[in-house]
Amino acid sequence: MPQRDEAITLAITGASGAPYALRLLACLLHSGLRVHLMISSAARVVFAEEEGLKLPAAPEACERILAQRFSARAEQLKVYGKTEWFSPVASGSGAPRRMVICPCSTGTLAAVATGMSNTLIERAADVVLKERGQLLLVPRESPYNAIHLQHMLTLTQMGATIMPASPGFYHEPKRIEDLVDFMVARILDHLNIEHRLMARWGYGQNSKPEHNQG
Template sequence: MTKREQAITLALTGASGAPYGLRLLACLLQSGLQVHLMISSAARVVLAEEQAMKLPAAPEACAQILAQRFNAQPDQLKVYGKEQWFSPVASGSGAPRQMVICPCSTSTLASVATGMSNTLIERAADVVLKERGQLILVPRETPFNAIHLEHMLKLSQLGATIMPAAPGFYHKPQSIDDLVDFMVARILDHLNIEHRLMTRWGYGQTSKTDNTQG
């Protein structure tokens, strides 16, 4: 595999749902992939509010904190600022073929849908779309208005996968972590990354409608 095939781009933006992004980051690093990470200014505010995690704006300092927290290997985690235009994710010749924005704010959703590319996150998403790669967006908003839905439809028609942070309950979650793992597991499934975060539907479960007495 090439370096691009062994890497993935992950962006955290300013929607509620920081636990999803952090858990996904941990799983990607545990899988051995190199992660190209971007965290928006609004996402750092959400991380501080929801996870009591205050990350510095400086990419190098941020990378050091997160690498230590998730036991990343040397150079496995790359963190970029919003205007690092010479980073690999800014060009189709160097960007990984897969990218996830988790959580994805409706502002980011709109910017990607309209091709704004004002920040590195937006540009990275635009690159994946134009190179016919895999882009997964995890919006966390409710309810959606017509503008949000139009943007999601447009991106879906362009080949992106829209995966709202809407965990299921058939796996009988016992904690918030179980709900987070449900969504992260679905993301990993679409990325074709093996995991053991939850029991899959139909495996090890007995339906209440099963007629076990013949």
């Protein structure tokens, strides 16, 4: 049986931020992890608008496209539909201990915070929370209203990490990819996954990041 610490769950929902999601997926695969991937129907719309990438609804077809795009090895990437309740991520006995929702729509934020579990993404997040695993949510919305903030507080109190898509500028970004890498680097840091996307604060800030990783 595959070791759960060699795998990670990634969910992509319908907030703006497709570049973050694709870059994170590339880096996770590049690190050698097996990735359990779920993409909401709204996220596919965002991919088409922001990246010109039209992903099919069928999980198997989507999996083939992304595996080829990122040169994933055989069986390294698995894509699930929203009602595949017999997938490993739906149960505490089979789900990876780590999960990222990037980007995280405010609708998904609300569903996870209230334990709705109507889709596999919501159920997978609920599993990670109940098993005391590591759940990172990357909301991309502005401004936040009181409902959004309350849901973030609720999830934080449950042990999740809320990491809004708020890239910094102290690394003197020259292009959009630099801002994307800033956020993805912070996500990887919290997951304890090595990367070379950008220099760390206080350790050679003038070093140039390696944009071709992943």
